[in-house]
Structure formats: structure tokens, C-alpha cells
Amino acid sequence: MQDASEHLTTNDRRDFLRRGxxxxxxxxxxxxASIATASGLSANLPPNEPQWGRQLGTxxxxxxxxxxxxxxxxxxxxxxxxxxxxxxxSISMSPIQDLKGIITPNGLVFERYHAGVPDINxxxxxxxxxxxxxxxxxxxxxxxxxxxxxxxxxxxxxPANGGMEWRxxxxxxxxxxxxxxxxxxxxxxPLKVLxxxxxxxxxxxxxxxxxxxxxxxxRSIPIEKILDDTLVVYAQNGEMLRPEQGYPLRLLNPxxxxxxxxxxxxxxxxxxxxxxxxxxTSKYTDLMEDGRARRFTYVQECNSVITSPxxxxxxxxxxxxxxxxxxxxxxxxxxxxxxxxxGGVSWQPAQLKGLVLDxxxxxxxxxxQWQGExxxxxxxxxxxxxxxxxxxxxxxxxxxxxxxxxxxxxxxxQVAPTGEVKNVQxx
Amino acid sequence: MFKxxxxxxxxxxxVSCAAGLVHAQDYQxxxxxxxxxxxxxxxxxxxxxxxLPVGSGNAIDGEEAYEMVCASCHGVFGEGEGRxxxxxxxxxxxxDERPVKTVGSYWPYASxxxxxxxxxxxxxxPMSLSDQQVYDITAYVLYMNDIIEEDFELSQQNLAQIVMPxxxxxxxxxxxxxxxxxxxxxxxxxxxxxxxxxxxxxxPIGHFVEGADAPAxxxxxxxxxxxxxxxxxxxxxxxxxxxxxxxxxxxxxxAAAIAGESTYKAACGVCHTNGLAGAPKVGDASAWVERxxxxxxxxxxxxxxxxxxxxxxxxxxxxxxxxxxxxxxxAVLFMVESQH
Numbered sequence: 001m002q003d004a005s006e007h008l009t010t011n012d013r014r015d016f017l018r019r020g021x022x023x024x025x026x027x028x029x030x031x032x033a034s035i036a037t038a039s040g041l042s043a044n045l046p047p048n049e050p051q052w053g054r055q056l057g058t059x060x061x062x063x064x065x066x067x068x069x070x071x072x073x074x075x076x077x078x079x080x081x082x083x084x085x086x087x088x089x090s091i092s093m094s095p096i097q098d099l100k101g102i103i104t105p106n107g108l109v110f111e112r113y114h115a116g117v118p119d120i121n122x123x124x125x126x127x128x129x130x131x132x133x134x135x136x137x138x139x140x141x142x143x144x145x146x147x148x149x150x151x152x153x154x155x156x157x158x159p160a161n162g163g164m165e166w167r168x169x170x171x172x173x174x175x176x177x178x179x180x181x182x183x184x185x186x187x188x189x190p191l192k193v194l195x196x197x198x199x200x201x202x203x204x205x206x207x208x209x210x211x212x213x214x215x216x217x218x219r220s221i222p223i224e225k226i227l228d229d230t231l232v233v234y235a236q237n238g239e240m241l242r243p244e245q246g247y248p249l250r251l252l253n254p255x256x257x258x259x260x261x262x263x264x265x266x267x268x269x270x271x272x273x274x275x276x277x278x279x280x281t282s283k284y285t286d287l288m289e290d291g292r293a294r295r296f297t298y299v300q301e302c303n304s305v306i307t308s309p310x311x312x313x314x315x316x317x318x319x320x321x322x323x324x325x326x327x328x329x330x331x332x333x334x335x336x337x338x339x340x341x342x343g344g345v346s347w348q349p350a351q352l353k354g355l356v357l358d359x360x361x362x363x364x365x366x367x368x369q370w371q372g373e374x375x376x377x378x379x380x381x382x383x384x385x386x387x388x389x390x391x392x393x394x395x396x397x398x399x400x401x402x403x404x405x406x407x408x409x410x411x412x413x414q415v416a417p418t419g420e421v422k423n424v425q426x427x
Numbered sequence: 428m429f430k431x432x433x434x435x436x437x438x439x440x441x442v443s444c445a446a447g448l449v450h451a452q453d454y455q456x457x458x459x460x461x462x463x464x465x466x467x468x469x470x471x472x473x474x475x476x477x478x479l480p481v482g483s484g485n486a487i488d489g490e491e492a493y494e495m496v497c498a499s500c501h502g503v504f505g506e507g508e509g510r511x512x513x514x515x516x517x518x519x520x521x522x523d524e525r526p527v528k529t530v531g532s533y534w535p536y537a538s539x540x541x542x543x544x545x546x547x548x549x550x551x552x553p554m555s556l557s558d559q560q561v562y563d564i565t566a567y568v569l570y571m572n573d574i575i576e577e578d579f580e581l582s583q584q585n586l587a588q589i590v591m592p593x594x595x596x597x598x599x600x601x602x603x604x605x606x607x608x609x610x611x612x613x614x615x616x617x618x619x620x621x622x623x624x625x626x627x628x629x630x631p632i633g634h635f636v637e638g639a640d641a642p643a644x645x646x647x648x649x650x651x652x653x654x655x656x657x658x659x660x661x662x663x664x665x666x667x668x669x670x671x672x673x674x675x676x677x678x679x680x681x682a683a684a685i686a687g688e689s690t691y692k693a694a695c696g697v698c699h700t701n702g703l704a705g706a707p708k709v710g711d712a713s714a715w716v717e718r719x720x721x722x723x724x725x726x727x728x729x730x731x732x733x734x735x736x737x738x739x740x741x742x743x744x745x746x747x748x749x750x751x752x753x754x755x756x757x758a759v760l761f762m763v764e765s766q767h
Contacts, residue, residue, distance in 0.1 A: 074635075078631065078634070078644065079645070081644070081646045082510075086646050086703075090646070115553065128464065136459065137460055138460045139456070143458075146454070169623060169625040169626070170626040171625065172625050172627070172629070173635070193454075197454060197456065208471055210471070215547045215553070216470065218542075267468055267469075276535060276536050276538070277542055278547075281533075282534055287521060287526060289522065291596065292597065293521075293597050293598075294598060295599060296600050297602065299600075312635045343620050344614055344620075345612075345614055345617050345620075347614065380607075388607040398604045414622070414624075426620055426623075427620075
């Protein structure tokens with residue numbers, strides 16, 4: 001290990017830099033008193049009794065709604081400003097490089113707004129169901145919460161996740177290559193139950209879902225999806241929806257592109273044909289190489305990415321290493337994930353760990369050793385429909401490079417002998 | 428805790444299946460929606476014209492409305508300002524290396540244009556246009572794309588008959604379109620692998636790379652960055668030193684102005700930070716000289732009641748009817764006093 005650390009000076013320095021921020025902040029908190037020993041090591045380390053063991057901490061309800069440790073302040077949503085004209089109709093990414101397990105904390109769920117976050121008074125929010133139904137209905141939030149509730153863990157992903165890299169790699173961090181992705185436990189009512197209450201007519205084949213925000217975001221959804229698993233949800237991870245996620249009410253189409261899960265949901269109209277609105281014609285259609293475009297590309301196909309190591313999580317020590325990552329599919333459950341260290345020439349199976357749920361993030365893991373060898377490391381997921389995550393070359397051959405959406409190809413990280421990790425593409 | 432959701436789902440499924448076969452479970456929850464309530468919210472338009480309101484409009488009348496409420500973002504000729512969407516042109520480019528997707532080159536139905544303008548435009552004041560204005564502006568955008576004549580009277584009766592150039596350019600999702608076999612060894616020739624690295628310095632990575640020369644991590648930072656690049660570009664042409672803002676001591680602000688800052692950030696900044704919709708940018712002295720001479724009372728009155736000038740358009744309270752008069756007044760004072 002002594003030999004290894006000599007080779008890792010760059011990383012050690014970065015590691016120290018990161019920790020150093022905590023030490024400085026810690027020192028400031030106790031009135032600037034110097035607690036460093038002559039050797040330069042913290043007086044909070046053994047054999048010394050640390051500062052926090054020699055004083056009292058804060059009391060109850062100091063933060064009535066708790067906050068993360070201030071030493072975790074780097075775990076935040078981030079945006080790439082040049083992607084959009086301004087921040088009101090824009091997107092931010094979840095810090096998936098820092099998250100554990102499969103649940104995204106509510107404050108870190110990625111954001112996508114078309115007209116900003118409305119401030120909705122739940123007492124004045126209504127869901128209207130009308131169109132080809134026998135009994136057009138209006139529900140208050142209180143009404144909706146009287147229905148028997150269901151809670152399900154499902155991912156939501158923007159179909160543009162990874163879409164900046166059809167022509168080549170340009171995002172220098174996992175948060176930007178794959179962070180338009182989150183997974184929560186959602187609580188609400190199956191939309192089918194509400195449509196049953198309204199009495200859907202036999203000609204009713206599509207619904208239009210519409211938001212109450214300034215964009216009045218709207219999407220057409222075929223009735224088959226509603227009968228399958230569409231939910232109207234009012235809670236996420238045990239609390240009411242965050243404003244960013246549609247408070248007080250949103251649609252959830254599990255496994256489908258995120259924009260179909262209309263936020264701030266106020267209206268469901270049943271019709272016999274799709275509406276072909278702006279967000280399903282001008283946007284969220286996939287332009288092919290021949291100039292024609294796919295529409296109603298709802299499903300988020302099987303995808304995966306290694307979250308450690310990644311650019312934000314370089315390898316800091318030689319020796320034992322757990323490769324970890326996330327896999328997901330809009331078609332069902334993840335069946336397995338393979339790992340390649342040589343750019344896709346050879347593969348070995350990883351383990352799925354923890355919960356393996358339908359249309360939820362699934363965590364995979366592979367224990368290995370690293371002795372400073374350069375890697376081109378990849379993950380390749382496959383799902384229970386038999387679909388295997390494709391290569392970028394295969395997607396480009398079918399679609400060209402202008403489709404923006406639904407780039408679910410195998411992703412490559414280049415691990416340097418220093419342990420640093422870069423985003424690259426292999427062809 | 429992870430067992431129970433499954434069993435709840437199973438139970439609900441059993442209940443709803445059984446109910447579906449016999450009769451829907453009647454929870455007696457909800458209130459009948461009246462025709463009046465539905466009419467107020469039922470704003471959607473379909474390609475067959477279903478949902479279009481009574482009325483008509485044309486490009487001649489649409490030009491004025493377009494220039495007042497649309498051109499500041501979409502450009503006088505629909506060419507798009509900055510990163511805002513281009514509305515016109517691009518025909519025949521969809522198979523090009525850099526396709527230009529516009530209303531004329533890409534959108535399959537004219538109904539979508541009417542629907543979208545009505546539900547979401549103008550960006551800063553959605554649902555503020557009359558049906559007449561929506562017909563006029565829709566006609567003008569179609570006219571700019573050479574889809575209708577200037578004097579064509581676009582109406583509830585004929586909008587669905589407009590044929591858009593790219594109507595047949597779409598097909599329904601046919602994925603999965605690739606089949607990758609789950610190969611485990613000798614899957615590629617290692618000698619033929621080509622590796623392409625990331626462009627360096629295009630994403631904000633200062634949070635994990637020591638000393639990274641990171642670009643802006645926020646939209647306001649991005650605007651500053653672009654402004655300074657533009658100044659450098661101009662300086663390179665003129666040979667003059669880029670103008671550096673004088674670092675003068677900021678003048679003390681009134682209590683009202685200080686109180687107005689939060690309203691400015693939450694509401695006004697959308698336009699007044701970036702000059703959207705012709706709004707005078709805070710800190711842009713040339714845009715404020717004449718306005719300041721008019722006096723605060725007039726500026727406040729314009730902000731409260733709305734204003735249509737030669738360069739821009741501001742709805743009453745910037746479209747934020749929820750703001751109190753006092754909050755808007757304070758925000759105006761904040762903007763005015765920020766010029767000093």
C-alpha cells in the first residue's frame with residue numbers, strides 16, 4: 001500500500017483538498033480555535049478525544065425539517081447552462097455519482113420545467129376528468145386522498161438523458177451524462193380507478209393529460225398504458241410531492257419518458273385520437289438519418305452506467321475495489337448486468353444487489369482488484385424482455401446522430417493509471 | 428417496508444379487476460364537472476380542428492401582435508434570438524448534418540401551433556392572449572413559412588384543412604430497433620477499437636476537479652460569460668481594450684428597494700436580467716437613461732398596469748397578478764436604484 005500511495009499523489013491531493021474544506025469549516029464552527037497538532041494532523045483523531053465529544057450539540061427542532069450534514073454540501077443538483085436559453089424552461093441533473101441504494105432523496109430529484117415551478121395552493125387545486133366519459137368529475141385533493149392508495153418504487157428519466165453525446169462525448173461528469181434520472185417511492189391512486197369513477201366510454205382510446213403550470217404541459221397517452229400501470233400521485237418518498245415534482249398532484253407513467261408524467265396535473269380528457277401537441281411533435285420526437293421522425297417514443301429502453309468509478313469518483317487506492325452502478329428499463333425488470341474492462345472485447349457478469357423491482361433503478365456490483373492498469377470500463381444491462389443494452393455504433397447505424405432522445409447505449413469510462421476517470425466513446 | 432407496497436398493489440389489482448368485470452367500484456368520491464367549468468379549462472385543439480374556438484384571423488393583423496409579444500424571443504423574421512426557438516425556414520434540411528426544425532420544416536399539424544400559442548405563449552404571460560390574437564399570430568407564423576397567403580382568413584372552419592409540409596414525415600415508434608447479442612468474449616477486435624475523448628472545458632466541473640477552468644455553473648453566470656466573450660470579440664476587431672465596468676462603491680439603497688430585491692429575483696428577473704421581451708436589463712445604463720428621466724411614478728404605473736412600447740411589451744405586473752402592488756413597487760425601486 002505504501003508503494004500504491006506514492007503513485008497516487010494527484011488523487012491524494014484532491015482527496016485532501018476535499019476533506020480540507022470540511023476541516024476548515026469545522027474549525028470555524030468552534031470559534032476559530034486552532035485544534036491542529038504540531039504534526040499537522042487533526043486533534044480530532046485518535047488517540048485524542050474529538051472536539052464533538054467534549055461539548056454539547058444542538059437540540060431538537062433546531063431544524064424542524066432536517067437538513068443534510070453541512071459536510072455534504074457538494075451533493076446538489078446541477079445544470080449545464082448552455083443547454084437552455086434560461087433557467088425557467090430548463091433542466092437540472094441529480095448527483096447520481098453521490099447517491100446510495102436506489103432511492104433519490106426528494107431534494108435531489110432532477111428538475112425539468114417548461115415554465116418554472118408554480119406555487120399551487122392545494123385547497124384550490126382541482127383534477128378535472130371529462131371528454132368521452134359518462135360522468136365528468138372534479139376532484140379536490142381531499143377527494144383524491146380518500147381513494148385507496150398505492151405506493152410503488154419507479155424511476156423517472158428524461159428521454160434527453162445522454163442526448164448531448166450522439167456525435168461524441170462532451171459531458172465531463174456522470175452527473176451530466178446520466179443525471180436526468182431519479183427513482184422514488186410514489187404514492188397515489190391508479191388513474192384507472194378515477195376513470196372507472198367517471199365511466200370511460202367504449203370509444204375512449206386516448207387521454208390528454210395537462211398541467212396547471214404556465215406551460216399547461218400536455219401529452220397524449222394511449223388507454224392501454226392507463227389500464228396497465230399509470231398512477232395519479234400526490235406523495236414521494238413518504239411526504240407530499242415537492243413543488244419541483246408537481247405538488248400537489250402529478251401523473252406517473254412508469255418506465256415511460258419523464259415528460260409524459262405530467263406535473264401539477266389538473267385535467268384528464270378522454271378522446272378517440274391523440275392530440276399531437278407541441279411536446280409530442282416539435283419536441284420529444286426522434287429525428288432519423290433519412291429526415292423522418294419517430295413519434296410517441298414512450299418507453300425508456302434498458303440502460304445502465306457505472307457510478308463508481310466515474311469522473312467524480314476516481315479510484316483513490318490500489319487494491320480491492322467495488323465497481324458499482326445503476327441499471328434500469330422501462331420494459332420491466334433488470335435481469336442482469338455485465339462489466340467489461342477492455343472497451344467491450346470481453347465481459348463478465350456483475351451481481352444485482354438489493355431490491356430488483358419493475359421499472360425501478362437497480363444497483364449492480366462487481367468486486368475486483370485494481371493495480372493501476374488502464375481500463376476502458378463499461379456496463380451492459382439486459383432486461384426480462386430479452387433486450388440487451390446496445391452499443392452507440394448500433395444506435396447510430398439505425399438512427400443517425402440527430403434524434404436527441406433515447407440514447408441508451410453502453411457507456412465507457414477511461415480509467416488512467418493515476419486512477420482518474422474520463423468520459424470517452426469507443427467505436 | 429418493501430413487502431407492503433406489493434401486497435397493496437396486488438390487493439388493488441384484485442379489487443379493480445373484479446370491479447371491472449362486474450361493475451366499477453363506486454366510491455362516490457368527486458363532484459360532477461359542470462359544462463361551464465369544463466368550458467373554462469378545455470383548451471386543447473386536435474389536428475381535426477376539434478376544440479378550436481369560434482373566430483378567425485389573418486397574417487396582416489398578426490404581424491403587429493407578433494412583433495409586440497413574440498419577436499423579442501423568436502426574432503422579427505422568426506429566426507430566433509439567442510437560444511430561443513427558430514420558427515421559420517429549414518425546409519429540406521431534416522436529413523442534413525445540422526437539421527433546422529421549425530414550424531414550417533418539421534411540425535406536422537397547424538392545430539399544434541394554435542394549441543401551443545394559446546396554452547403557453549407568450550412565455551412570460553401564458554393564457555393572456557385573446558382567441559382573436561391567437562388566430563392572428565398563428566396565421567402570421569404560417570404566412571412567414573409560406574404555408575398560407577398574407578390575406579388568408581384562418582378560421583375555426585378551415586384551420587384543420589391546412590396541410591403542413593412535413594405532415595407525412597412521422598412514423599409511430601418501432602423500437603426495439605437494435606438487437607445486441609449478449610456476447611461475453613472476443614466481442615470486438617481490440618486492435619480496431621477507436622477511442623474518442625471528451626471535449627475539455629465545456630461543462631462546469633469545478634466541484635470535483637481542483638483548479639478546473641470551469642464554465643459557468645448557472646444561467647446568470649452563463650450570461651456574464653457570454654457578455655464578456657462578446658466584449659472581447661468586439662475588442663479584437665476594434666483594437667480597443669474591452670470596457671471594464673468601473674468598480675464604484677454601490678450607492679446605499681432605500682429600505683423599499685432592498686425589500687424589492689426578492690420580488691425582482693423571483694418574478695422580474697426572468698425578463699429584466701436577460702432583456703427578454705424587450706425588457707430593459709438591470710445594469711444596462713443606456714436602456715435606463717430615458718426611463719429614469721420619466722420618474723419613478725410613471726415606471727411604477729407601467730409596471731402595475733402593463734405597458735406596450737416600441738421595443739417591448741410588459742403585461743400588468745409582468746404577468747404576476749398574484750404580486751401585491753407594494754411588492755411590484757418595491758421591485759421597481761430596486762431596479763431603479765440598481766442603476767445608480
